[in-house]
Amino acid sequence: MPTIQATKIQCFHCGEDCTTDNIRLNEKIFCCEGCKMVYQVIDQGGLCTYYDLNKNPGINQRIIVRTDKFAFLEDKKIQQQLISFRDDEQTRVTFYLPQIHCSSCLYLLENLYKFDPGIISSKVNFTRKEVEIVFGTKGTSLRRCAELITSIGYEPYISLNDLEEKRPPINKSMIYQLGVAGFCFGNIMLMSFPEYLGIDASEVGLRTLFRSVNFILAFPVLLYSALPFYQSAWKSLKHKFLNIDAPIALAIIITFIRSASEVISGTGGGYFDSMSGIVFFMLAGRILQDKTYRQLSFERDYTSYFPIAISVLKDEKEIPTTLPEIKAGDTLLIHNEELIPADGILTKGKAFIDYSFVTGESLPVPKEVGEIVYAGGKQTGTNIELLVIKEVTQSYLTRLWSRDEFKQANQKKNTSFVHSLARYFTYILLSLVIITATYWWMNDVSRVWSAVTAMLIIACPCALLLSNTFTNGNVLRILGRNHFYLRNAQTIEDIAAADHIVFDKTGTLTSTQEHDIVYKGKLLSKAQQKQVASLARCSSHPLSRALASSIGFDPNVVPTSFREIAGKGIEGFVANVLVSLGSFEFVTGAKRNSIGTAVFVSFDGNPCGIYHFHNHYRKLVPLLFERLKRTYKLSVISGDNDAEAENLRQVAGSGADLLFEQKPEDKLRFVQLLQRRGSKVMMIGDGLNDAGALKQSNVGIAVAEQNNNFTPASDAIIDAGKLSQLDRFIYLCKANRNIVMASFILSIVYNIIGLFFAVQGTLSPLIAAILMPSSSLSILLITFGSSNLLAKWLKL
Amino acid sequence: MGVIILLLIASVSVATIFLGAFLWSVKSGQFEDDYSPASRILFEDKPSSSTNNSDSKKPLQVCK
Numbered sequence: 001m002p003t004i005q006a007t008k009i010q011c012f013h014c015g016e017d018c019t020t021d022n023i024r025l026n027e028k029i030f031c032c033e034g035c036k037m038v039y040q041v042i043d044q045g046g047l048c049t050y051y052d053l054n055k056n057p058g059i060n061q062r063i064i065v066r067t068d069k070f071a072f073l074e075d076k077k078i079q080q081q082l083i084s085f086r087d088d089e090q091t092r093v094t095f096y097l098p099q100i101h102c103s104s105c106l107y108l109l110e111n112l113y114k115f116d117p118g119i120i121s122s123k124v125n126f127t128r129k130e131v132e133i134v135f136g137t138k139g140t141s142l143r144r145c146a147e148l149i150t151s152i153g154y155e156p157y158i159s160l161n162d163l164e165e166k167r168p169p170i171n172k173s174m175i176y177q178l179g180v181a182g183f184c185f186g187n188i189m190l191m192s193f194p195e196y197l198g199i200d201a202s203e204v205g206l207r208t209l210f211r212s213v214n215f216i217l218a219f220p221v222l223l224y225s226a227l228p229f230y231q232s233a234w235k236s237l238k239h240k241f242l243n244i245d246a247p248i249a250l251a252i253i254i255t256f257i258r259s260a261s262e263v264i265s266g267t268g269g270g271y272f273d274s275m276s277g278i279v280f281f282m283l284a285g286r287i288l289q290d291k292t293y294r295q296l297s298f299e300r301d302y303t304s305y306f307p308i309a310i311s312v313l314k315d316e317k318e319i320p321t322t323l324p325e326i327k328a329g330d331t332l333l334i335h336n337e338e339l340i341p342a343d344g345i346l347t348k349g350k351a352f353i354d355y356s357f358v359t360g361e362s363l364p365v366p367k368e369v370g371e372i373v374y375a376g377g378k379q380t381g382t383n384i385e386l387l388v389i390k391e392v393t394q395s396y397l398t399r400l401w402s403r404d405e406f407k408q409a410n411q412k413k414n415t416s417f418v419h420s421l422a423r424y425f426t427y428i429l430l431s432l433v434i435i436t437a438t439y440w441w442m443n444d445v446s447r448v449w450s451a452v453t454a455m456l457i458i459a460c461p462c463a464l465l466l467s468n469t470f471t472n473g474n475v476l477r478i479l480g481r482n483h484f485y486l487r488n489a490q491t492i493e494d495i496a497a498a499d500h501i502v503f504d505k506t507g508t509l510t511s512t513q514e515h516d517i518v519y520k521g522k523l524l525s526k527a528q529q530k531q532v533a534s535l536a537r538c539s540s541h542p543l544s545r546a547l548a549s550s551i552g553f554d555p556n557v558v559p560t561s562f563r564e565i566a567g568k569g570i571e572g573f574v575a576n577v578l579v580s581l582g583s584f585e586f587v588t589g590a591k592r593n594s595i596g597t598a599v600f601v602s603f604d605g606n607p608c609g610i611y612h613f614h615n616h617y618r619k620l621v622p623l624l625f626e627r628l629k630r631t632y633k634l635s636v637i638s639g640d641n642d643a644e645a646e647n648l649r650q651v652a653g654s655g656a657d658l659l660f661e662q663k664p665e666d667k668l669r670f671v672q673l674l675q676r677r678g679s680k681v682m683m684i685g686d687g688l689n690d691a692g693a694l695k696q697s698n699v700g701i702a703v704a705e706q707n708n709n710f711t712p713a714s715d716a717i718i719d720a721g722k723l724s725q726l727d728r729f730i731y732l733c734k735a736n737r738n739i740v741m742a743s744f745i746l747s748i749v750y751n752i753i754g755l756f757f758a759v760q761g762t763l764s765p766l767i768a769a770i771l772m773p774s775s776s777l778s779i780l781l782i783t784f785g786s787s788n789l790l791a792k793w794l795k796l
Numbered sequence: 797m798g799v800i801i802l803l804l805i806a807s808v809s810v811a812t813i814f815l816g817a818f819l820w821s822v823k824s825g826q827f828e829d830d831y832s833p834a835s836r837i838l839f840e841d842k843p844s845s846s847t848n849n850s851d852s853k854k855p856l857q858v859c860k
Contacts, residue, residue: 128829
């Protein structure tokens with residue numbers, strides 16, 4: 001095959017390889033007109049620092065946004081939903097810009113006022129990839145703002161989801177409580193030292209002073225910082241259920257009462273430091289736990305992917321209309337690269353619909369006038385018109401999403417083994433307390449109180465809870481670093497428990513970006529191959545595009561004239577030879593049955609051969625199957641016909657079940673069937689057609705090819721490039737349980753030591769003060785250390 | 797003894813100031829975005845008013 005070019009030229013704006021060096025401005029070379037335009041805007045705004053901060057910071061602009069795309073922002077009702085604040089002077093709006101990725105972006109977007117004097121200020125939130133723009137209500141408009149940031153390469157992402165209610169702000173009260181607890185803990189600890197170090201008995205006044213300061217400092221902890229534990233314990237008691245927070249709340253209150261009585265009666269210093277220590281460490285663990293259990297943005301439904309508005313044709317005019325207002329019988333105008341929001345009949349134009357969003361299939365499907373087009377596809381090519389037959393909420397796609405199965409699926413939560421262990425712990429502790437109390441009651445009544453309170457203080461289950469929280473948090477972090485994002489900590493256990501893995505084929509095992517192209521027929525010379533490529537490049541059909549990029553393109557060979565019949569093929573003169581590419585019917589004129597995805601080629605009317613397009617399996621997938629099949633049952637399930645069966649068998653190996661021609665419902669039912677046979681199913685899929693199976697399975701993992709790609713609702717998202725490491729991720733999840741168990745055992749050892757003193761009624765505040773933090777800290781070390789070591793060993 | 801009481805008051809009040817600073821920083825959202833403030837401070841902010849009047853006579857600066 002011919003090589004492309006000796007030296008690669010990078011686009012000054014976006015850094016992609018340029019196929020031609022014709023697009024120039026100010027001696028800079030660009031890959032496309034879009035990038036050049038953005039450069040021009042930035043240059044004229046005097047913000048060239050954009051290019052100095054980072055090398056080629058721009059975002060590729062090959063797909064140019066059509067001019068009146070944001071016309072719908074003129075609509076008052078839509079404006080109201082998007083704008084966070086407005087008065088006569090200024091308006092405030094926040095846009096989500098998924099393209100934000102470096103400090104150049106930050107620089108450019110915070111200098112928007114230099115482009116448009118109507119803009120007062122703009123501020124970027126980098127983590128959320130949002131920009132908040134404040135503009136003069138009279139100076140400019142919402143639409144102009146959106147168009148401005150689009151013109152510099154940051155098209156705002158406005159979806160139907162934005163029309164719905166805003167998310168509530170994050171609750172910070174627990175962080176305040178942690179801060180207060182930390183403050184009190186530290187100070188109480190400091191003031192307790194004199195007592196531990198044996199303050200001179202003559203200094204009674206000083207000792208009383210330290211004790212009373214401790215007493216005062218303990219109040220905020222008792223009354224404010226520990227609130228979450230009381231609330232949780234009370235809630236569970238109301239439901240007649242003993243959760244782990246009940247002994248914690250009890251321990252806090254008992255410790256306080258005992259310490260207060262000691263201080264008031266002057267008999268001792270109390271355990272205020274242990275009490276505030278418990279609250280501090282438990283709160284830290286609780287915040288971390290909330291963070292790991294917080295639902296990542298996995299609960300996405302179709303509203304996050306659908307546009308907010310679409311053009312409806314009425315009396316030959318384009319009227320931007322919000323999706324909920326679209327009625328059956330409306331005519332929609334769908335532009336290039338726009339999503340089809342409702343099922344409809346194609347009435348005008350040539351449709352090439354990219355359903356990769358729904359099925360994972362990479363090649364667009366051609367549709368003729370009169371055919372039904374389902375929602376969820378993306379039109380590529382020219383504009384089309386569509387007569388709506390079903391409203392947005394009634395369409396095939398959205399109904400799939402709102403199936404009842406999915407709603408029930410949310411109830412499979414809170415089955416973690418930690419909860420049952422914690423409950424045992426509570427029962428054992430309470431019975432031990434009762435036994436000790438009765439023993440001392442019969443032998444030495446004066447020691448009942450001190451023994452019982454000491455037991456409750458020392459046997460607090462915090463180390464138990466912390467070990468779980470910290471291990472999970474660290475494992476989630478390690479996996480996230482490797483582009484494997486779990487919905488929450490519960491998913492770790494689900495992954496470890498799975499014993500049957502079901503793979504979707506299209507888009508999961510195969511790549512949506514690449515194809516294997518195999519040529520069969522008469523041998524073609526290099527020159528002929530170049531002619532094919534140069535003609536194929538002129539076509540808008542995705543197969544031709546794929547063909548052109550696989551052969552490679554030579555800028556010296558250009559067709560002198562060509563003619564394309566959309567959906568059929570293309571023919572033209574290249575170097576005085578008539579080359580035709582396309583379907584068998586187009587190239588030869590004769591009819592023939594389809595033989596899979598293929599392009600025929602002829603030179604001067606002589607058919608020469610066929611380019612076959614095969615799915616391109618991701619790298620290392622066969623190796624992954626090889627490793628997984630030792631411990632797991634494997635199945636591959638595909639919506640396609642079995643043309644690929646042989647290829648797939650080679651990839652998947654002999655052990656795997658292969659199923660073909662499975663509709664979305666079939667996939668779901670297959671998972672159900674496996675579950676009824678007692679398997680714990682891990683489903684790995686990508687498109688919406690897997691959404692049902694992903695939800696039904698015990699753990700559903702969605703494969704995402706690009707960062708901002710669509711993924712159906714799932715328990716985890718894995719980056720496509722990391723799929724081959726799946727077995728190592730699973731191993732880490734399994735080890736997670738062992739680490740938690742090991743630290744459990746350690747914390748129980750600590751508890752036994754403490755209880756040994758406590759049952760005898762001889763627990764001194766000093767021993768409590770040493771045991772408490774040291775158990776928490778050693779658990780921290782063990783969980784973090786061992787999970788990090790393991791990750792290193794697994795090369796994650 | 798008097799000195800110890802004085803020191804006690806001093807240390808607790810310093811700690812209180814830090815507690816207040818922490819609560820304020822959480823409240824004002826300083827932990828929400830840890831990337832932009834760090835890079836924002838590095839931008840050389842050329843006086844923005846100059847782009848409107850004096851700069852307009854000069855030829856447009858060209859990106860390097």
